[in-house]
Amino acid sequence: DAKTTQPPSMDCAEGRAANLPCNHSTISGNEYVYWYRQIHSQGPQYIIHGLKNNETNEMASLIITEDRKSSTLILPHATLRDTAVYYCIVRVGGAAGNKLTFGGGTRVLVKP
Amino acid sequence: DTGVSQDPRHKITKRGQNVTFRCDPISEHNRLYWYRQTLGQGPEFLTYFQNEAQLEKSRLLSDRFSAERPKGSFSTLEIQRTEQGDSAMYLCASSFMQTGAETQYFGPGTRLLVL
Numbered sequence: 001d002a003k004t005t006q007p008p009s010m011d012c013a014e015g016r017a018a019n020l021p022c023n024h025s026t027i028s029g030n031e032y033v034y035w036y037r038q039i040h041s042q043g044p045q046y047i048i049h050g051l052k053n054n055e056t057n058e059m060a061s062l063i064i065t066e067d068r069k070s071s072t073l074i075l076p077h078a079t080l081r082d083t084a085v086y087y088c089i090v091r092v093g094g095a096a097g098n099k100l101t102f103g104g105g106t107r108v109l110v111k112p
Numbered sequence: 113d114t115g116v117s118q119d120p121r122h123k124i125t126k127r128g129q130n131v132t133f134r135c136d137p138i139s140e141h142n143r144l145y146w147y148r149q150t151l152g153q154g155p156e157f158l159t160y161f162q163n164e165a166q167l168e169k170s171r172l173l174s175d176r177f178s179a180e181r182p183k184g185s186f187s188t189l190e191i192q193r194t195e196q197g198d199s200a201m202y203l204c205a206s207s208f209m210q211t212g213a214e215t216q217y218f219g220p221g222t223r224l225l226v227l
Contacts (some may be wrong), residue, residue, distance in 0.1 A: 006183075032213050033214070043116075043203050043218035043219050044155065044203070044205075045218070046215055047216055049213055051213070077128060085154075093211070093213050093214065094210070094211045094212060094214070095211075098143075098145075098160055099145065099168070100155070100157070100205075101157070102154030103154060105154060
């Protein structure tokens, strides 16, 4: 699975949009981009995933560049409860894929 | 609650003792994964099952570790002769394998402290 690069930390203001970047320049055509977050002492929580198109759900939006070499997770209105470590992971789809390989993630601190 | 559940949530044991953790996946999920997470690090893959079959084991899974999923539903992870280095959060995740994307959903984890 392709390796990802994320900034180690970032701060954002409560109520503002949080834009979390991820580079995955070696991504293959059959690899999906997944985002998870982990709030302190809890299990990772699935947020969103995508292959080529931008995706949106009730938690966030995922913007994938046309060349698929990078993506941005957008939390539209950050709250204090969004303080967590956010992981960007790329993984092969279908039966060929299995484990998730977690990197260091981005530690996001939402400030009042 | 229909999410992944793990039991116990916390376990304190003495070095040399055996411990066993249980994971109950989301109903109908055919894949079940075990990960380990030490302080300040991201989760690391240990092993996974598809139905009853254990399909892959990480090099992290020493011979003191054994995992089972006897009926393709719940799974157990046993650590024999625990060592202080085994202290970590043990995470279970489940998914439904299909073509295309496969999303893993994690349980709350079992936090192990070996004294």
